[in-house]
Amino acid sequence: MSQAPESLTAKLIPIYIMGKRYEVPETLTIMKAIEHAGYKFIRGCGCRGGICGACGTVYRRPGDYRIHVGLACQTVVEPEMVLTQIPFYPANRASYDYATMEAVGAAVGALYPELFRCVACNACTKVCPMDVEVMDYIAAVKRGDLAEAMRLSFDCIQCGLCASRCMGELPQYHIAQLVRRLYGGKLAPATDHVDAMVKKIADGYYQQKIDELKKMSVDELKKLYTAREQEPHQAPELWKAKSAEGL
Amino acid sequence: MAIKVSVKTVRGPLAAKVKEVSGQDPNVCFQCGLCAGSCPMTGEMEIFTRKVMHLLQLGLADVVIAQKMAYLCASCHTCQVRCPRGIDIPAVVEALRLLTLRHGENYLAPESIPAERVREMPQAAMVAGLRKFTA
Amino acid sequence: MKIGYYPGCTLKSRAKNLEDSALASLAALGFEVEELPRWNCCGAVFSLANDDLIHHLAPVRDLIRAKDAGHERLITLCSMCYNTLARANLLMKHDEEKRKTLNLFMEEESDYFGEVEVLHVLDFLRRELGWEKLRAAVKRPLEGLRVAPYYGCTLLRPREVAIESPDLPVMFADFLRALGATPVEFPEATACCSSYQIIANESAALEASAKILRAATASSADALAMSCPVCEYNLGRRQGDVRSKHEGVGELPTFYFTQLLAIALGLPQETLGLKWNEASSLELLKKKSYLTVSA
Numbered sequence A: 001m002s003q004a005p006e007s008l009t010a011k012l013i014p015i016y017i018m019g020k021r022y023e024v025p026e027t028l029t030i031m032k033a034i035e036h037a038g039y040k041f042i043r044g045c046g047c048r049g050g051i052c053g054a055c056g057t058v059y060r061r062p063g064d065y066r067i068h069v070g071l072a073c074q075t076v077v078e079p080e081m082v083l084t085q086i087p088f089y090p091a092n093r094a095s096y097d098y099a100t101m102e103a104v105g106a107a108v109g110a111l112y113p114e115l116f117r118c119v120a121c122n123a124c125t126k127v128c129p130m131d132v133e134v135m136d137y138i139a140a141v142k143r144g145d146l147a148e149a150m151r152l153s154f155d156c157i158q159c160g161l162c163a164s165r166c167m168g169e170l171p172q173y174h175i176a177q178l179v180r181r182l183y184g185g186k187l188a189p190a191t192d193h194v195d196a197m198v199k200k201i202a203d204g205y206y207q208q209k210i211d212e213l214k215k216m217s218v219d220e221l222k223k224l225y226t227a228r229e230q231e232p233h234q235a236p237e238l239w240k241a242k243s244a245e246g247l
Numbered sequence B: 001m002a003i004k005v006s007v008k009t010v011r012g013p014l015a016a017k018v019k020e021v022s023g024q025d026p027n028v029c030f031q032c033g034l035c036a037g038s039c040p041m042t043g044e045m046e047i048f049t050r051k052v053m054h055l056l057q058l059g060l061a062d063v064v065i066a067q068k069m070a071y072l073c074a075s076c077h078t079c080q081v082r083c084p085r086g087i088d089i090p091a092v093v094e095a096l097r098l099l100t101l102r103h104g105e106n107y108l109a110p111e112s113i114p115a116e117r118v119r120e121m122p123q124a125a126m127v128a129g130l131r132k133f134t135a
Numbered sequence C: 001m002k003i004g005y006y007p008g009c010t011l012k013s014r015a016k017n018l019e020d021s022a023l024a025s026l027a028a029l030g031f032e033v034e035e036l037p038r039w040n041c042c043g044a045v046f047s048l049a050n051d052d053l054i055h056h057l058a059p060v061r062d063l064i065r066a067k068d069a070g071h072e073r074l075i076t077l078c079s080m081c082y083n084t085l086a087r088a089n090l091l092m093k094h095d096e097e098k099r100k101t102l103n104l105f106m107e108e109e110s111d112y113f114g115e116v117e118v119l120h121v122l123d124f125l126r127r128e129l130g131w132e133k134l135r136a137a138v139k140r141p142l143e144g145l146r147v148a149p150y151y152g153c154t155l156l157r158p159r160e161v162a163i164e165s166p167d168l169p170v171m172f173a174d175f176l177r178a179l180g181a182t183p184v185e186f187p188e189a190t191a192c193c194s195s196y197q198i199i200a201n202e203s204a205a206l207e208a209s210a211k212i213l214r215a216a217t218a219s220s221a222d223a224l225a226m227s228c229p230v231c232e233y234n235l236g237r238r239q240g241d242v243r244s245k246h247e248g249v250g251e252l253p254t255f256y257f258t259q260l261l262a263i264a265l266g267l268p269q270e271t272l273g274l275k276w277n278e279a280s281s282l283e284l285l286k287k288k289s290y291l292t293v294s295a
Helices: A030-036 A105-111 A113-117 A123-127 A134-142 A146-153 A161-165 A172-187 A192-202 A207-215 A218-227 B013-022 B034-038 B049-057 B061-065 B078-082 B089-101 B115-120 B123-133 C016-028 C054-068 C079-094 C096-105 C121-128 C131-137 C171-178 C195-199 C202-218 C229-237 C239-245 C257-264 C279-287
Strands: A012-017 A020-025 A056-060 A068-071 A082-085 C003-006 C033-035 C073-076 C117-120 C146-149 C223-226 C254-256
Touching (some): A012 A030, A020 A030, A056 A161, A105 A134, A105 A172, A113 B123, A123 A134, A134 A146, A161 A172, B013 B089, B034 B049, B034 B078, B049 B061, B049 B089, B061 B089, B078 B089, B089 B123, B123 C079, B123 C229, C003 C054, C016 C254, C016 C257, C054 C079, C054 C096, C073 C079, C073 C121, C079 C096, C079 C229, C121 C171, C146 C171, C171 C257, C195 C202, C202 C229, C223 C229, C223 C257, C229 C239, C229 C254, C254 C257
Parallel strands (some): C003 C033, C073 C117, C146 C223, C223 C254
Antiparallel strands (some): A012 A020, A056 A068
16 A cells, blocks of 8 residues: 555644645644645745745744744744745845955945944844854944954855844845955955866866767766766765766 | 014923923023033024024924034033033933924934045944935 | 954945054053954034934943943944944933934944943043153154144034043143144144035035144144044045135145054055055155154
8 A cells, every 4th residue: 555645644723824824734844834735936936945045934823922934944833833934135235346456344344334334133143044243243344344254254145034024124145245256356365176177177177078078969968967076975075087088 | 583482382392391301400501501611512593502502492492403503512511521410411401402303303314424525434333424414 | 451443334344444553552562452243333423412312322232232342441443433433422421312213223232331431542542651651652753744634523522521621621732742743733633524424515624624724834844743544535535626626725735643643663565555645744754754664
């Protein structure tokens, strides 16, 4: 006898999606529960793996005034939860000329003067589904410490929930992304092996191989792709490819 | 400046709001003018603090907030330490600013400050200015 | 025990000269200070509205950080930070109702009751060292240097956080005298430079700065000493703009009081952070042969 899928045997619990009551299997994530209720995602759903930041969701539990947050794809439903997704937030995003930009705090402040409207209320940190110390990285940017802001904001997945709660109307996540870009490209110490590899590629190291691939038929390409050697899941740290071809 | 005073203006809600938000009573002011004489920012003010107090006594907060005066205060507290009646005048002026700021109207839009100024400005000036002038 | 130190944002960037010279001087005088391990912008100004508590969160949070780090005393260098933190501290100490609301709102922090003492470094030096001992520690007296001590607003007003009487302050002059300099009395020593008004009402702001610079020029001071990065911006960095619009304003080098302290203590030039000062400041020091290059 084949086993029925979990979603059919699991206990049904009530949840409220945008205020409307639905009965959903208690084992589902919020994202699957929304789909179970009949919604179809066109946006607000990306990797389904907790990384892309597209499915930020706010919810409340009965009898609790607090707003809780989670990624819809990572958070399991709870009975009586009231939820809505905030997949996108129209936060200010500055455009800039990266090449000429100086990697200093003052340059970030000039692009985002609203930075100075932070009141340290900490709503951003409280709302972050990735447990990033948002208020602290904003404090670091304010004082011009880009390295610290980069370090503190590293786990940000750009969901934008911080901005949705900010009384100063700061686009924290965009500010942090700019800081990491400035840090990565202009402040982080250069690594010799990367520089050497970039030069090797620029000098045409892969050119011949690319030319060969271009001449192949789709079937040949498929065959090659399927037969390629892959790093196994949970490979030991010192795992090495059998062939160095293409490296 | 022509003004209209009546029981209605004196008991009007705006002046009461200023009193509530500032925690100060403009009615205790006896119009000595020491505040205005001490103010470093009078150069571009159309009315000075003494007159502000008088207008508030008459309930005319709307007349005051139509002036630039409230946005020229630097919160230096010179008037406050000198006021013989112990009025925290900067708090009254802050309350006047908040009457408009709290409705979401910026006096100064952050993005209107030239980028090269923001770049050279001490953060303390940016933070203080945006606190005083943005909603 | 080490004394807690709250730097403030500006001291980590544009006013690095204030921080560097102060920390070097305090170390030379035998004081051990420790920057708070975690801090945020204090908000720069104290909220004056009776019903506005949200703007007190920033300074109170910093005071909580100081307490959590085990500090009984917290010293500051920036006048604006001093003012904001000291006033927030008084609020938490004396206003039971607001304290309760603020502590409740910051449920993620430990409760705070105003336990930390907030001190400005000038006052700290007077209390902990005294001007006689400071005089004894001076290795290079600033003889013949006429300095106008500019207090500005936030060290003296409002009265409840004034480091001394706002009506007739003497501390800054006493400090300069201990360094061997000649403090110059001038009538605008406690006047406001216009502070943050420079970002919104530039012409009115420059006019307020002009009054101060004109008075200091008339007193034939060689330099203006101060402790606030915003004053320094208005009176130093923007001095050229003031001069181009107002008469009677001479070229007046500006210094943070801690830079003069570091020079008098004979500390090497690199502790002064002079690249953050205007060119005239460096020229004056060269002319007076005050600079020491470390061996």
